Amino acid sequence: GRSLGVFTSGGDAQGMNAALRAAVRMGIYLGCKVYLIYEGYQGMVDGGNNIQLATWATVSGIIGAGGTLIGSARCMDFKERPGRLRAAKNLISFGINNLVCIGGDGSLTGANLFKQEWSSLLDELTETKQITEEERENYSFLNIVGLVGSIDNDFCGTDMTIGADSALHRIIEAVDAIVTTAFSHQRCFVMEVMGRHCGYLALAAGLASDADWIMIPENPPEKGWEDKLCKRLALQRELGHRLNIVLIAEGAIDKEGKPISADYIKDIIKKRLKIDTRVTILGHVQRGGAASAFDRVLGTRMGAEAVLALMNATPDSEPVVISLNGNQTCRIPLMESVEKTKAVAKAMEDKDFLRAAELRGTS
Numbered sequence: 001g002r003s004l005g006v007f008t009s010g011g012d013a014q015g016m017n018a019a020l021r022a023a024v025r026m027g028i029y030l031g032c033k034v035y036l037i038y039e040g041y042q043g044m045v046d047g048g049n050n051i052q053l054a055t056w057a058t059v060s061g062i063i064g065a066g067g068t069l070i071g072s073a074r075c076m077d078f079k080e081r082p083g084r085l086r087a088a089k090n091l092i093s094f095g096i097n098n099l100v101c102i103g104g105d106g107s108l109t110g111a112n113l114f115k116q117e118w119s120s121l122l123d124e125l126t127e128t129k130q131i132t133e134e135e136r137e138n139y140s141f142l143n144i145v146g147l148v149g150s151i152d153n154d155f156c157g158t159d160m161t162i163g164a165d166s167a168l169h170r171i172i173e174a175v176d177a178i179v180t181t182a183f184s185h186q187r188c189f190v191m192e193v194m195g196r197h198c199g200y201l202a203l204a205a206g207l208a209s210d211a212d213w214i215m216i217p218e219n220p221p222e223k224g225w226e227d228k229l230c231k232r233l234a235l236q237r238e239l240g241h242r243l244n245i246v247l248i249a250e251g252a253i254d255k256e257g258k259p260i261s262a263d264y265i266k267d268i269i270k271k272r273l274k275i276d277t278r279v280t281i282l283g284h285v286q287r288g289g290a291a292s293a294f295d296r297v298l299g300t301r302m303g304a305e306a307v308l309a310l311m312n313a314t315p316d317s318e319p320v321v322i323s324l325n326g327n328q329t330c331r332i333p334l335m336e337s338v339e340k341t342k343a344v345a346k347a348m349e350d351k352d353f354l355r356a357a358e359l360r361g362t363s
């Protein structure tokens with residue numbers, strides 16, 4: 001049977017464990033040897049105990065747990081060829097030449113580069129007698145399949161990334177909690193949520209929680225927005241509301257591209273409306289805790305599909321990412337979607353919002 005390795009890399013997200021579990025079990029079901037590679041690329045570079053054979057039971061009881069059972073890391077070594085050479089040698093020593101990479105666009109870029117380099121890495125390992133001619137023959141090509149784990153939902157080509165739905169649930173719970181205390185004291189709360197360049201979490205949370213005002217990076221407000229905000233909140237109070245909720249994405253900016261902070265909004269509201277206003281920054285709470293049912297199912301479907309895609313791969317097939325399109329899991333070209341995702345981030349940095357929207361619209 002074939003051998004495959006599964007690893008998680010970059011920031012963790014709820015649902016990664018579900019994906020890991022499904023990949024392991026689909027692999028075993030299809031007669032493969034499945035190895036868990038601990039601590040992302042670092043474990044691949046270091047080898048040894050970081051690479052361990054998985055059994056059906058190894059991944060029992062983890063489907064709902066947040067984070068990742070096998071750890072994740074940022075790894076400088078893998079960014080350099082000598083690190084990737086060591087990683088290739090370690091993989092071959094376990095007979096692995098199929099990889100499921102669960103991570104963000106950086107991790108997938110690394111995996112793609114590794115695949116492109118594979119042949120030359122093997123040449124070097126053979127020349128320096130670190131692997132045998134026979135091993136060179138047996139593992140002559142590397143298959144990779146990517147899964148996107150990210151609470152930000154910022155990857156082009158998939159409707160949802162693994163973890164975004166759970167983060168949304170966590171945010172809604174926090175807003176609901178804040179609402180009860182805000183009501184008691186007739187306060188306004190400015191709540192900052194994660195998402196980097198992507199306003200998905202703030203927007204969806206705002207819709208789901210009846211927030212009074214939402215600020216997202218994709219829709220920078222016109223000059224004078226502070227007046228509009230205050231008018232809106234004052235109107236709510238006139239209508240008899242005892243509290244206000246303003247949801248702001250961490251990447252929120254104005255038309256000039258200047259970041260808008262939760263503290264700035266708080267100060268404006270306090271000064272102009274004389275409403276007792278507080279800031280709550282949710283932070284890593286959003287990335288922790290149990291995975292939602294949706295993320296457990298999504299991770300499971302994607303993990304299983306990743307292994308099927310690996311088994312279908314041929315030496316000259318392009319690497320794919322498993323994505324959700326409507327309610328279907330499908331395979332999309334890895335580098336094309338990574339490049340589009342990076343182009344969106346760049347357009348957002350350049351404040352070219354139209355271009356970012358165009359790129360996203362054609363995902």
Ligand code: ATP
Pocket residue numbers: 009010011012041073074075076077078079080103104105106107108109110111113150
């Ligand atoms: P997140 O979206 O959470 O940031 P990510 O996968 O984009 O996830 P990165 O820190 O960019 O996170 O990448 C994770 C790891 O992938 C890096 O620490 C590095 O080991 C590897 N990696 C990233 N980019 C490259 C690259 N261009 N070449 C080789 N390896 C890379």
